[in-house]
Amino acid sequence: MSMEDYDFLFKIVLIGNAGVGKTCLVRRFTQGLFPPGQGATIGVDFMIKTVEINGEKVKLQIWDTAGQERFRSITQSYYRSANALILTYDITCEESFRCLPEWLREIEQYASNKVITVLVGNKIDLAERREVSQQRAEEFSEAQDMYYLETSAKESDNVEKLFLDLACRLISEARQNTLVNNVSSPLPGEGKSISYLTCCNFN
């Protein structure tokens, strides 16, 4: 591990209804491509991109999951180890927005409680066909305490920003965690914790 050339490693999992553009967002970010006529993802796809943020190498492991129902049990198994989830919907598809509470339930059930969730409204290049207003989405994300961003994988709008902002937040979160861990080792076990701690004295 230490031989590898990076300072941070984060796992990001994209979830959301089928056809909202998860694969296109990932392709745009990792390869700079917008492949038209993209077929439905099967199972999960896996991409790696290393970015530099304030001089630190950050390796992003991006898991692009299939939106179709029949892959749900596969995709759910990836939630637990994710550092961040990108919950995506299509601004031109009311249905994909209406499914968000269901996705949030899944996150609640399977993801770690420390996970960072970002809500993304994709396809803003199709503004004339918009069905979900920005205000509505913002209100929703605020109520759920999520960061919200609108993107276009096709026009490359906000795609870099989405991943880089997320990487920044993950870094500061990771820093905070190590800080907390150093101050007091969070060992469980009420009365016994004292005896656990004394081990430091004679090592």
Place this chain on the structure above:
Amino acid sequence: MGDLESSQKLSGVSRPAEGVGGGSCTEISTELIRSLTELQELEAVYERLCGEEKVVERELDALLEQQNTIESKMVTLHRMGPNLQLIEGDAKQLAGMITFTCNLAENVSSKVRQLDLAKNRLYQAIQRADDILDLKFCMDGVRSALRSEDYEQAAAHIHRYLCLDKSVIELSRQGQEGSMIDANLKLLQEAEQRLKAIVAEKFAIATKEGDLPQVERFFKIFPLLGLHEEGLSKFSEYLCKQVASKAEENLLLVLRSDMSDRRAAVIFADTLTLLFEGIARIVETHQPIVETYYGLGRLYTLIKYLQVECDRQVEKVVDKFTKQRDYQQQFRLVQNNLRNSAPEKIEPRELDPILTEVTLMNARSELYLRFLRKRISSDFEVGDSMASEEVKQEHQKCLDKLLNNCLLSCTMQELIGYYITMEEYFMRETVNKAVALDTYEKGQLTSSMVDDVFYIVKKCIGRALSSSNIDCLCAMINLATRELEADFRGVLSNKLRMGFPATTLQDIQRGVTSAVNIMHSSLQQGKFDTKGIESTDEAKLSFLVTLNNVEVCSENISTLKKTLESDCTKLFSQGIGGEQAQAKFDSCLSDLAAVSNKFRDLLQEGLAELSSTAVKPQVQPWINTFLSVSHNIEEEEFNDYEANDPWVQQFILNLEQQMSEFKASLSPVIYDSLTSLLTSLVAVELEKVVLKSSFNRLGGLQFDKELRSLIAYLTTVTTWTIRDKFARLSQMATILNLERVTEILDYWGANSGPLTWRLTPAEVRQVLALRIDFRHEDIKRLRL
């Protein structure tokens, strides 16, 4: 002008001379000189003029020096004159000759070109004549061939006619026999239509009768008539019917089969296998005909048609499977069980056969789809060897679409989706059972659940692997990671948290308060069971066994990772799961491997607990008895100590007794860690009591002897050197052994030699002060 002059006058800057070759002279006009009135200015101008004169002189000299060389060059040039005139004449003559030759060549070649043209036209004329003859031949041939029912011959004639250049037919119409040819052409077209009808009809009859030779005979004729698509579609219709009848037969057999049969548990997987094998055999058998008569790149079309039938049959088989095995119902029950809202619990063992069957079904499908992909892409590859990149990509897309979107793929994905949830349930429930039925046999280091749990996890991942579906495998690895890291580690961690019970003797020593504390803390954790009170020995053993379990878990996870890695290399070498498969697998596996470290951390926590609750409370009183042994002694007592050891022998004996208890019931690795903790503890605690004692010269010597025996003993029970841990104590013994205070300087600073002092100067003084025979002032006076 006046402005310019005045500015020059003032600044004394001069303009560069124009027209004077290469000279750096300035032109100072006479007017300028005349206009000067000041002596100073005049002198300045004069000086500059003098300077310029010198420069000009130098240049002139240089030019004059060149005169000789220039003159000699002129002479040679004059001499070359006549020669040049000669050359010019020759050149003119040569040019004339070249022009002449050129004209001649032009003349000759134009004639050759004309000849060539004539020859080409002649060939074309012959070709046309041939074509026209062919046409006539075709017309006659088709009629006679049709009459004699030689359809191959007739089709060959029609094929020849279809291949003819349309302009030839136009030309022949315009000829003298135009009307006759027209009539013949009409006949030919009629013959073509008739032949098409006949072939279609005969093919239909042949398929109806299942007459394979006839079917193949007419199948070969379609492409001759330009009916590739139709031929393939009709032929596959025939093949599909065969597939369907065979599949229905097989399915009927399944429904009537004996459920006690050896293969009964995987009968649906077997049925699918038969279906796939049948189709594969068809592809294998007919690929050569298609390649020969329809050309390369047509296999895709044939398989596209066949896959439709395959999907239809798969749907039937899976439908029957779902019904007969109650697959959906089982899945729903499992789902409810996982959500803890089930009225009835499913026995995980009951799921075992169905899970195995589903993975087998998927493995067969993957194998079949891989076969199709290989066949089609190699057919495309050969066919597209000259094609553009776009065509190749288009073909690749078609292939992906066919195989990814076919009903077979979707159905299997659905089944696997359910499978993963059910396998997760199977794993979790079986692990819970193994934990509940945990037993410990005397003489063993670990208890049964560790082996059981890893057997289960290995079995579940192995089954997922046997589905040949990488996503399914990765999902199961993720779920196993969760099971081990959260659930099973939780079980072991809870057991360790119950603590290592203190012995009764210690309870008395520590007084009632601590006993109450122990009971209180165990009450808080809800682990206060009668068994715990009944036998502290059992609780002690349970703690030690759990420590061993934790260590073995950590080992087992590493082993599991290695085993999976080697199991999968075979899978990846077959190219299963696309290019990312390996990366996905590696990532999931490294998460699993990381759990090994979490178990290691847990082991450290447990060891620290053991050391602080079991080792330290025992060892501390033994060390404290050191204080009751006087180290302020005379010769006589020193000799008496020699015979009747006052402290260290008993201490070593106690340590040995205590550690032997652990040595028997802990794994060597854990025992080593524990002895390491013990030696550290002894070093720290002994240092404390030494600093509370007082010594004289012989007492110091006595302590040195005691320390040496202790270190010698501890060296025998640890596998690594402990010298380092006792470095401070050894140095203290050295100080306590000194003759005089100043003797310390023989060992200190520049005289320390290879010795590195672990004691600070203040500590050295503190230790020196323990010697009652050393004077305070002497110690104070020391310069350290």
